[in-house]
Amino acid sequence: MLSVDPHPLLDVVAFEVTFPSPLSASPSPEWLVALLKPDASAPLSADDGVRGAVRDLLRHGGYKPTGRGKPASEYLVRAAGDGSLGSINAAVDVCNAVSLHSGLPISVVDLDRARPPLRIGIAPEGSSYVFNASGQSIDLGGLLCLFDAEGPCANAVKDAQRTKTQGDTRRTLTVLWGTKALPGRTEQAFSWYRELLERLGATVERRS
Template identity: 85%
Template structure:
């Protein structure tokens, strides 16, 4: 089960993808790596209006999406611009490609590492989690997050280390953090996302 709390701006799509092999045995093909460039042909493109709408979505609960806490999609633009956005694994590369060109932040977690029930909602003021292997943490108060039975585990800024994909991952749960201030963009991003995953041989099942 995945439930979504009422929110005046959130326009989200969540889905599961199942790969035929563990991610360690499925390197990204050249056509996918090529999509990690800003000038790659894509059905969507982001601009300042998109970036502003996404930030407004994250501000609604009181979170400040600036500085080190800006949406992940903005980091991708910077990394692609300076040539440091490289391949990680097939699942994350598809996520990064769609996020880069759509302007929507996207979370990808391993559902085997999450404990149901799953819920999308705003994190309480004292919430935080570790987001990388070195133990750095992010304060989550007021930020839209994906929750599992143990607490927040992903959001539009940084996903939790405990539920990230790994070499043995064969199934992923993806959340597109869209806003109804950008009508139709979340669905268009999902449609392209699904096409890319199916081109890789993965199967896709929508959850919200």
């Protein structure tokens, strides 16, 4: 279902999630929303070392992870700090909670909106996609991405609008963009992620 191109730094974990009901019918419980706060109790915490290692991972293909192109995990730290990180849906909230506290960027795509085959690799120069409902796009050249049959659809900075979760989403693919420079962190993040999802009644099947 998912192939991964060789990469000297990438320590990826990808897994399929099936939720017991559409996301619109399962709002996030209070305990999950509470995890979106920076001071919430969590088994992982991020620091400048984690941030630097993640940026180095994204630099490998020639991408510059700075400014508006910085890793999504760094946006979450800022949003959580100023109180603007709120609940979206259960799938995204678990993603944001684990990413916030682990420091690892994470992608979540709706498997029924993506078209197989799926692959992880570096996007070629000149590639881009729309990442929000207002039509803004991101230049993907040199950036590690998840690809489906139509092209890149997710990465550690901004996921594509066309495969984002919606109210009717039941099945997702999650990608933890970990790095070998942080031994064990990706597995720790996955273990906690699985625990939170199973607490929501979801089933988890690892793909890489």
